[in-house]
Amino acid sequence: xxxxxxxxxxxxPGDRVRVERDEDTxxxxxxxSSTAESxxxxxxxxxxxxxxxxxxxxxxxxxxxxxxxxxxxxxxxSASSEITFDADLPTVSLISTGGTIASTIDYRTGAVTxxxxxxxxxxxxxxxxGRANYRGRVVANVLSExxxxxxxxxxxxxxxxxxxxxxxxxxxxxxxxxxxxxxAALAFCLSxxxxxxxxxxxxxxxxxxxxxxxxxxxxxxxAKAACAEALVCMHASESDDQCALHRGTxxxxxxxxxxxAFETVGRKPLGHVTYDDEGISVDFHREHAERxxxxxxxxxxxxxxxxxLKFTPGTDSALLDACAGKAGLVLEGTGLGHVHTDWIPRxxxxxxxxxxxxxxxxxxxxxxxxxxxxTGRDLLDAGVIEAEDTLPGTAKVKLMWxxxxxxxxxxxMGTSLAGECTxxxxxxx
Amino acid sequence: xxxxxxxxxxxxPGDRVRVERDEDTxxxxxxxSSTAESxxxxxxxxxxxxxxxxxxxxxxxxxxxxxxxxxxxxxxxSASSEITFDADLPTVSLISTGGTIASTIDYRTGAVTxxxxxxxxxxxxxxxxGRANYRGRVVANVLSExxxxxxxxxxxxxxxxxxxxxxxxxxxxxxxxxxxxxxAALAFCLSxxxxxxxxxxxxxxxxxxxxxxxxxxxxxxxAKAACAEALVCMHASESDDQCALHRGTxxxxxxxxxxxAFETVGRKPLGHVTYDDEGISVDFHREHAERxxxxxxxxxxxxxxxxxLKFTPGTDSALLDACAGKAGLVLEGTGLGHVHTDWIPRxxxxxxxxxxxxxxxxxxxxxxxxxxxxTGRDLLDAGVIEAEDTLPGTAKVKLMWxxxxxxxxxxxMGTSLAGECTxxxxxxx
Numbered sequence: 001x002x003x004x005x006x007x008x009x010x011x012x013p014g015d016r017v018r019v020e021r022d023e024d025t026x027x028x029x030x031x032x033s034s035t036a037e038s039x040x041x042x043x044x045x046x047x048x049x050x051x052x053x054x055x056x057x058x059x060x061x062x063x064x065x066x067x068x069x070x071x072x073x074x075x076x077x078s079a080s081s082e083i084t085f086d087a088d089l090p091t092v093s094l095i096s097t098g099g100t101i102a103s104t105i106d107y108r109t110g111a112v113t114x115x116x117x118x119x120x121x122x123x124x125x126x127x128x129x130g131r132a133n134y135r136g137r138v139v140a141n142v143l144s145e146x147x148x149x150x151x152x153x154x155x156x157x158x159x160x161x162x163x164x165x166x167x168x169x170x171x172x173x174x175x176x177x178x179x180x181x182x183x184a185a186l187a188f189c190l191s192x193x194x195x196x197x198x199x200x201x202x203x204x205x206x207x208x209x210x211x212x213x214x215x216x217x218x219x220x221x222x223a224k225a226a227c228a229e230a231l232v233c234m235h236a237s238e239s240d241d242q243c244a245l246h247r248g249t250x251x252x253x254x255x256x257x258x259x260x261a262f263e264t265v266g267r268k269p270l271g272h273v274t275y276d277d278e279g280i281s282v283d284f285h286r287e288h289a290e291r292x293x294x295x296x297x298x299x300x301x302x303x304x305x306x307x308x309l310k311f312t313p314g315t316d317s318a319l320l321d322a323c324a325g326k327a328g329l330v331l332e333g334t335g336l337g338h339v340h341t342d343w344i345p346r347x348x349x350x351x352x353x354x355x356x357x358x359x360x361x362x363x364x365x366x367x368x369x370x371x372x373x374x375t376g377r378d379l380l381d382a383g384v385i386e387a388e389d390t391l392p393g394t395a396k397v398k399l400m401w402x403x404x405x406x407x408x409x410x411x412x413m414g415t416s417l418a419g420e421c422t423x424x425x426x427x428x429x
Numbered sequence: 430x431x432x433x434x435x436x437x438x439x440x441x442p443g444d445r446v447r448v449e450r451d452e453d454t455x456x457x458x459x460x461x462s463s464t465a466e467s468x469x470x471x472x473x474x475x476x477x478x479x480x481x482x483x484x485x486x487x488x489x490x491x492x493x494x495x496x497x498x499x500x501x502x503x504x505x506x507s508a509s510s511e512i513t514f515d516a517d518l519p520t521v522s523l524i525s526t527g528g529t530i531a532s533t534i535d536y537r538t539g540a541v542t543x544x545x546x547x548x549x550x551x552x553x554x555x556x557x558x559g560r561a562n563y564r565g566r567v568v569a570n571v572l573s574e575x576x577x578x579x580x581x582x583x584x585x586x587x588x589x590x591x592x593x594x595x596x597x598x599x600x601x602x603x604x605x606x607x608x609x610x611x612x613a614a615l616a617f618c619l620s621x622x623x624x625x626x627x628x629x630x631x632x633x634x635x636x637x638x639x640x641x642x643x644x645x646x647x648x649x650x651x652a653k654a655a656c657a658e659a660l661v662c663m664h665a666s667e668s669d670d671q672c673a674l675h676r677g678t679x680x681x682x683x684x685x686x687x688x689x690a691f692e693t694v695g696r697k698p699l700g701h702v703t704y705d706d707e708g709i710s711v712d713f714h715r716e717h718a719e720r721x722x723x724x725x726x727x728x729x730x731x732x733x734x735x736x737x738l739k740f741t742p743g744t745d746s747a748l749l750d751a752c753a754g755k756a757g758l759v760l761e762g763t764g765l766g767h768v769h770t771d772w773i774p775r776x777x778x779x780x781x782x783x784x785x786x787x788x789x790x791x792x793x794x795x796x797x798x799x800x801x802x803x804t805g806r807d808l809l810d811a812g813v814i815e816a817e818d819t820l821p822g823t824a825k826v827k828l829m830w831x832x833x834x835x836x837x838x839x840x841x842m843g844t845s846l847a848g849e850c851t852x853x854x855x856x857x858x
Contacts, residue, residue, distance in 0.1 A: 145767035145804055147742050177764035181742045255695075256765050256795030266684075307748065310739040310761065312822055313576050313610045314829075319736065322751040332739065335606035336685050338574035364793075366685030375574055393741055400743075 011060050017041065021056035029126055030060075040206060050206055085133050090168035092132040092223045095158055097151065097182070098141040099175025099200050125216045132220055135167055144175025144182075144200075149304045149400060152185035156300040159186060159196055163296050169195045169223025171216070176200040176253055176261065179232060183248025184394045187230040187418035188401040191297035192289070197222045198248065199233045202259045211235050211259040217280070218243035218273035225282040227270065228291045229419070235259040236269070241276045244269035245284070249394045249420035252364065265391055266365045303327045303403035308396040310362060311339040320346055328356045328399040328409075331384070332392040337361055337368030338375045344382050351383035358385045358399055358413045360392040385413045388421040395420075440489045446470065450485035458555055459489075469635060479635055514562050519597035521561040521652045524587055526580065526611070527570045528604025528629050554645045561649055564596055573604025573611075573629075578733045578829060581614035585729040588615060588625055592725050598624045598652025600645070605629040605682055605690065608661060612677025613823045616659040616847035617830040620726035621718070626651045627677065628662045631688045640664050640688040646709070647672035647702035654711040656699060657720045659847070664688040665698070670705045673698035674713070678823045678849035681793065694820055695794045732756045732832035737825040739791060740768040749775055757785045757828040757838075760813070761821040766790055766797030767804045773811050780812035787814045787828055787842045789821040814842045817850040824849075 011017045011030040019026045019039050028041035038050045039058055128134070139158045140151045159170050174182055183198045190196070199219035201212035211234075219233040222245055230248035237260050246264045255261040264270070271284035306328035309319060320343060323329045329350065333339050337359040339347070351357055359379065361368050367389040370376025380386075387395040395413070398420060402409035416422065440446045440459040448455045448468050457470035467479045468487055557563070568587045569580045588599050603611055612627045619625070628648035630641035640663075648662040651674055659677035666689050675693045684690035693699070700713035735757035738748060749772060752758045758779065762768050766788040768776070780786055788808060790797050796818040799805025809815075816824040824842070827849060831838035845851065 143767070143770070143802065143804055145740075145763045146769050146771075149743050175764075177767055178742050253764065253792050254794055256790045256792045256797060258795065261792065261795070304743055306743070307745060308739065308741050309748070310737065311574075312737050312825060313607050314578050314733055314735070314825075316736060316751075316755075318751045319738070319748055322745075322747045326745075334574045335604075335682065338572070338606055340575050341572070342575075361685045363682050363685045363690065365683055366687065366690070368685060373572065375572055396741060396743075 011039075011058060016061045018059045018061055019051050019056055020059075021051055021054075024051075026051060027061070050208055089130075089132050090224050091135060091166065092220050093135040093137070093159075093162040093167040093170045094173065095155065095162070095170060096136070096138045096141070096173040097144075097147070097155060097175070099144050099173065099177075099179075125213050127213055127217045128220055131217070132168075132224060135162065135165075137162070142175075144177040144179060147175070147178045147182060149185070149302045152182055152189070152397075153300045153302060155182065156186055156189040156298060159190060160296065160298045160300075163192075163194055167194065169220075169225075170197065171219045171223050172196060172198045173216075174198050174200050176202055176234070180248065180251050180253060180262075180391075181393055181397055183230045183232050183251065184397040184418075184420070185302070185401070187248045187420070188398055189298060189300045189302075190230070191294050192228045192230065193292050193294055193296050194228050195223050195225060195291070196230045197233050197245075198231065199243075202235070202257060202261055209259070211240075214240055214275060215243060218275055221273050221275075221280050221282050222271075225271075225284075226291045227284055227288040228293060229270070229289050231270065232262055233273065234262040236272055241274060243273045243275070245271040245273065245282075247288075247419050249398075249418050250391065252391060252393070266389070299401075299405050301404035302400040304400060306330070306396055306400045306403065308332060308392055310392075311343070312362070313340075315340075317343055317346060320350070323355065324350055324353070326350075326355050328358070328403050330358050330360055330387070330392060330395045330399055332360050332362045333368070334362060336372055336376060337370050337379070337386060338373065339379070341375055341378070344375070344378050347379065347384060348382035356385070356399065356403060356409060357383065358387045358395055360387045360390060360395045362392070364391065365389075385410050388414050388423060390421040440468075440487060445490045447488045447490055448480050448485055449488075450480055450483075453480075455480060456490070479637060518559075518561050519653045520564060520595065521649050522564040522566070522588075522591040522596040522599045523602065524584065524591070524599060525565070525567045525570070525602040526573075526576070526584060526604070528573050528602065528606075528608075554642050556642055556646045557649055560646070561597075561653060564591065564594075566591070571604075573606040573608060576604070576607045576611060578614070578731045581611055581618070581826075582729045582731060584611065585615055585618040585727060588619060589725065589727045589729075592621075592623055596623065598649075598654075599626065600648045600652050601625060601627045602645075603627050603629050605631055605663070609677070609680050609682060609691075609820075610822055610826055612659045612661050612680065613826040613847075613849070614731070614830070616677045616849070617827055618727060618729045618731075619659070620723050621657045621659065622721050622723055622725050623657050624652050624654060624720070625659045626662050626674075627660065628672075631664070631686060631690055638688070640669075643669055643704060644672060647704055650702050650704075650709050650711050651700075654700075654713075655720045656713055656717040657722060658699070658718050660699065661691055662702065663691040665701055670703065672702045672704070674700040674702065674711075676717075676848050678827075678847050679820065681820060681822070695818070728830075728834050730833035731829040733829060735759070735825055735829045735832065737761060737821055739821075740772070741791070742769075744769075746772055746775060749779070752784065753779055753782070755779075755784050757787070757832050759787050759789055759816070759821060759824045759828055761789050761791045762797070763791055765801055765805060766799050766808070766815065767802065768808070770804055770807070773804070773807050776808065776813060777811035785814070785828065785832060785838060786812065787816045787824055789816045789819060789824045791821070793820065794818075814839050817843050817852060819850040 015030045017030045040050045197219045199215045203210045232246040232251045236242040236244035254263045273282050308330045310332040370380045402412045444459045446459045469479045626648045628644045632639045661675040661680045662672050665671040665673035683692045737759045739761040799809045831841045
């Protein structure tokens with residue numbers, strides 16, 4: 001497993017090196033994202049650091065602890081290969097969809113642009129080696145703001161095929177912007193006997209504070225664990241030693257840039273992966289679907305003619321009119337689930353013409369309840385369905401799924417299918 | 430200040446009473462919301478409790494500690510009266526706009542409907558007596574989902590008149606659903622030398638867990654304090670002894686039903702009002718505008734032809750088309766401020782045709798930054814303005830104000846006018 005490496009030829013990816021510059025000394029693993037201008041190291045704490053080569057000395061301490069080339073049991077497309085299979089290790093499928101975790105530096109423009117195949121991930125994250133046998137495939141290579149329901153369907157089919165082929169768990173590399181929507185989509189489209197763990201990166205790999213190493217390693221460990229749900233695995237705090245495992249239907253990106261941007265709304269995460277000097281451990285704190293408890297099934301059809309419309313004071317009812325004729329509409333109302341009273345007759349018309357309309361709250365946390373105030377009762381009379389405490393974005397995905405798969409989609413919107421909502425008799429609990 | 434009260438005529442509002450029923454005993458102040466069916470008491474802890482009169486005994490312990498009648502220095506409309514003026518006390522103006530805090534029980538339907546004049550608030554909250562001389566006026570009586578920019582303007586004018594007339598502080602009674610929008614509107618429309626404190630109630634006064642007493646009392650104390658900003662004063666936690674004071678431009682209702690639903694996004698509240706056995710105290714923890722530091726000014730004009738549009742995966746560009754021709758549009762994008770790449774040419778057309786478009790993030794917390802990724806740079810090239818870390822709802826209100834009042838409204842969207850955003854060189858800070 002040793003790769004040839006010497007001071008003469010300079011450090012190679014995977015080598016352990018010491019970089020000295022001015023009064024600072026860094027020791028860590030030399031990363032392929034190093035350039036002629038700077039050395040990028042993975043420090044022992046998991047952080048990546050970029051050090052300018054100007055006035056710096058770089059010494060190779062030992063040859064690659066990880067042989068990056070031979071560890072690349074990953075190829076583009078659905079034709080997976082399994083080189084140097086270790087029968088003592090579980091098999092984890094890495095599926096890439098794009099995003100920062102999959103991006104490399106675009107020095108032409110000075111910023112980050114998405115270019116990716118799964119091979120690059122393993123090359124950039126030597127810590128993944130030795131944790132599993134890997135199968136890899138690329139489902140998409142899109143910025144996550146460009147993610148579509150059609151790609152969710154492809155992703156669901158890819159996950160299905162990987163599980164059918166015998167993988168022990170799935171890691172989906174995904175841009176963070178819309179990760180929660182894709183995770184929710186898979187939670188509805190699949191009955192899962194193994195974990196499907198979404199992970200991504202809030203900071204690109206060339207940034208000293210990149211979170212891609214820890215997130216990827218923790219996601220692989222979660223994919224080997226006992227919770228067979230669609231999960232999101234991202235930093236649990238601003239420190240670099242723990243990731244949280246969020247249920248895909250209850251998670252939300254709540255900050256634009258923090259590494260711990262993702263939060264389970266209204267409760268604690270399902271679990272955590274702790275990665276420190278003691279090693280790595282996966283713990284679950286709440287009830288979850290157990291590995292192997294259900295059979296693999298897929299129902300990937302989605303009715304994509306569904307909108308999510310947010311109401312705020314002064315919102316023009318022309319936006320509601322623009323939803324006329326749609327198959328489904330999720331309203332993000334105020335408080336317990338309200339819109340301006342003037343909207344209600346038009347909402348009733350849309351319902352009467354066949355649009356299924358579900359109510360959620362712009363408060364994000366808490367349950368809608370349209371039985372308390374006049375506006376709510378009028379909305380119920382108009383035919384609006386309460387989505388209980390389902391997150392607005394999750395409700396949109398769920399309504400897409402319910403309209404395509406259920407005989408009575410309205411009845412499903414207040415019932416938990418994948419942990420997206422709870423049923424209670426009172427909103428005050 | 431003693432009102433006549435005796436066991437013969439039954440308890441009167443303000444009387445201290447003991448109610449015994451089955452094995453339970455309650456002591457507290459008898460409230461006017463009591464009916465033939467039930468006794469409603471304000472307990473010493475601040476909670477209201479409703480006890481069925483069936484098999485209950487009610488004993489008057491002492492006559493009204495508060496003379497509800499003579500404390501009613503409040504009348505409907507803008508003609509304020511000042512009865513029994515106490516020169517040792519500051520004057521606080523109570524302005525009502527409607528909402529749960531102003532509602533009474535509608536026994537016909539079994540739920541809560543908004544009916545209100547300011548007199549009712551003082552009648553229902555005896556604890557307000559003795560804290561200030563009160564001036565009262567009703568600006569509106571609407572459920573807060575029906576609040577409009579036109580009412581914000583009336584409210585701004587009413588606040589202006591009250592301050593001009595010499596009041597020491599303002600309390601605005603408001604429904605909780607859209608309180609944050611109205612508070613933001615006043616923050617932009619007024620230059621304030623005294624506090625304007627919004628408060629409301631998440632639970633109606635007849636509920637045992639009603640928060641209306643504590644919220645109203647704490648709001649009056651905040652209105653007497655030194656922070657001359659538009660504030661929101663609501664429960665700080667699920668316990669009943671403290672309210673938080675949130676800057677109006679940074680606050681958000683983050684839960685549909687909890688009493689502590691309101692949170693300052695991304696930082697601690699400006700201050701707290703603590704109300705316990707030791708008494709009541711107001712403390713500020715962060716920099717704020719000081720009482721008297723600026724002159725009273727009003728700029729109430731608003732360009733109401735402004736939309737807030739949320740983008741999520743699959744959102745139909747027909748919604749964007751429905752915003753064509755508008756004066757302003759705030760986009761609630763993904764992550765650092767993105768929409769699907771396919772939207773960008775259409776966004777450029779809207780900008781070219783005269784629509785001012787500002788970008789915010791559906792993450793809610795954190796700063797947008799469209800300089801990091803291709804999508805963002807393309808959005809900037811299309812003419813979209815970054816609203817920095819302004820909340821999406823606040824950005825809508827601000828854009829309404831900026832388009833009506835500023836010569837260069839675009840330049841204002843990234844600059845703090847009322848604490849709504851901060852300026853930093855990097856989104857990673």
